[in-house]
Amino acid sequence: MWEPIYNLNFIIRLQAVLKIVTNQTVTALDLLADQSTQMRNVILQHRMVLDYLLAEEGGVCGKLSDSNCCLQIDDNGKVVKQVMKEIRQLAHVPVQTWKGMDWDLFSWLPGGPWAKRMLFLFLFLYGVMMLLFIPGMIPCFTLLTRRIINSTQFVMTSVEKKGDVSIMMLKK
Template structure:
């Protein structure tokens, strides 16, 4: 039974680590997408500058582009999750009956 619990702990830790790695990759990808989006917006604004930028061209009244970059926050949360899920290496050494019976019977 204890071996199964130790194995389950290891599996949970592996799943948490893989999930954390995936979240970090997604956060990195989002940061790159945010940068590309801002670059495209800048190019579009530059192209349409004579017509009042994108907002003037399409008659948008509220035309501010603000995308927060939460990649660092995601990375910090992943580090905390991995730290919580980490289980030190454990091994099953069996039951030491020598200590229990040895004291009682002088072994």
């Protein structure tokens, strides 16, 4: 059977592994978001230069004779970075410390600490009284048992025989 401290250590290790994996994943996605934003900027710059150089021929679209020549590259880098920030916050686990076992026997009871103390005091006094009462009662019980046994006399009145079985009749 696993001990509670073993389970706690196992959970802490799992949290650490999850945090490391999450941080590495977030870092990788942040780098990809940065690269995507940089690529978008470079592509737009190249397109502007090409349009400038090919301005006499109608820009890139005129040169290619393409009527459906629209360049639109969405910048989702900021959205990805916001999602990664939220994932980091979600994966963050505050430092936990072991405070030892809480051995409050009366934690299941409703009421304040004073009620629990009163119950403990009552149970303690009851236990002490029983420890004092029982040893004093044992001699009384043995004396009572002896008197009952001594005062009871058995007298055999008759013996009947029925087949192989003998039946004795006792009279008090």
